[in-house]
Amino acid sequence: MSDEEFLEKLPPQDLIFKLPPTFDDVEQERRHRKERLAAALRIFGKLGFEEGVAGHITARDPELTDHFWVNPFGMSFKHIRVSDLILVNHEGKVVEGRYPVNEAAFAIHSQVHQARPDVVAAAHSHSVHGRAISALGETLEPITQDVCAFYEDHSLFDDYTGVVTDLEEGKRIATTLGTGKAVILRNHGLLTVGDTVDAAAWWFITMERSCQVQLLAKAAGRVVHITPENAKITHDQIGNDLVAWINYQPLHDQIVREQPDLFE
Numbered sequence: 001m002s003d004e005e006f007l008e009k010l011p012p013q014d015l016i017f018k019l020p021p022t023f024d025d026v027e028q029e030r031r032h033r034k035e036r037l038a039a040a041l042r043i044f045g046k047l048g049f050e051e052g053v054a055g056h057i058t059a060r061d062p063e064l065t066d067h068f069w070v071n072p073f074g075m076s077f078k079h080i081r082v083s084d085l086i087l088v089n090h091e092g093k094v095v096e097g098r099y100p101v102n103e104a105a106f107a108i109h110s111q112v113h114q115a116r117p118d119v120v121a122a123a124h125s126h127s128v129h130g131r132a133i134s135a136l137g138e139t140l141e142p143i144t145q146d147v148c149a150f151y152e153d154h155s156l157f158d159d160y161t162g163v164v165t166d167l168e169e170g171k172r173i174a175t176t177l178g179t180g181k182a183v184i185l186r187n188h189g190l191l192t193v194g195d196t197v198d199a200a201a202w203w204f205i206t207m208e209r210s211c212q213v214q215l216l217a218k219a220a221g222r223v224v225h226i227t228p229e230n231a232k233i234t235h236d237q238i239g240n241d242l243v244a245w246i247n248y249q250p251l252h253d254q255i256v257r258e259q260p261d262l263f264e
Contacts, residue, residue, distance in 0.1 A: 154181060
């Protein structure tokens with residue numbers, strides 16, 4: 001029997017296709033967000049997005065919506081477990097967990113979460129190619145299908161004043177982000193957001209790769225741009241958070257199989 005004949009005989013409702021889960025119980029949803037957060041941090045570690053103690057991913061608490069869960073300051077992405085995550089309130093105080101919070105994580109993420117009630121998660125790290133694009137003060141150009149997810153949906157924070165520890169600086173970054181999914185922080189790195197941890201993490205991963213492709217392509221010669229009309233069509237096809245969630249699932253499943261201790 002050919003694949004086509006097999007699929008014709010298999011009722012569509014019997015095909016396995018995962019979608020983001022929904023929850024009736026807040027404790028289950030909290031546990032789910034923490035598990036996805038720990039897994040995303042492990043993936044960032046595996047992909048080499050660490051630079052010393054820099055970098056953070058946050059997940060809004062589903063009940064205390066002005067609080068967020070985040071990785072502890074000074075702990076390797078590669079080692080983080082669910083039990084290591086800390087809960088930070090709107091004043092920057094750790095209200096659950098055993099470790100301190102990265103001051104920059106609070107200054108940036110608290111303002112992003114406050115400005116964007118639709119955002120569940122935000123990701124920022126000092127990845128290599130993101131930093132290179134940020135040093136050029138460039139935004140991403142529509143030169144591949146994948147990068148069209150960011151077409152007219154990301155911005156450049158065109159300033160640098162040192163390590164972000166001031167809430168006013170965080171507010172300016174949140175303002176520049178606007179309603180978009182990402183912002184390039186000049187001379188600094190990338191920041192992405194999503195309505196799930198999975199989406200925010202995927203946007204960061206594919207944005208970092210898109211930075212790499214742009215650098216390679218422009219170094220090699222004259223790039224051919226996708227037309228604005230087709231870039232917009234492609235953005236509408238691949239630029240939403242559900243598509244990001246779906247794209248991210250193979251990475252999540254892989255890290256869970258390789259490193260199940262992250263759930264401890």
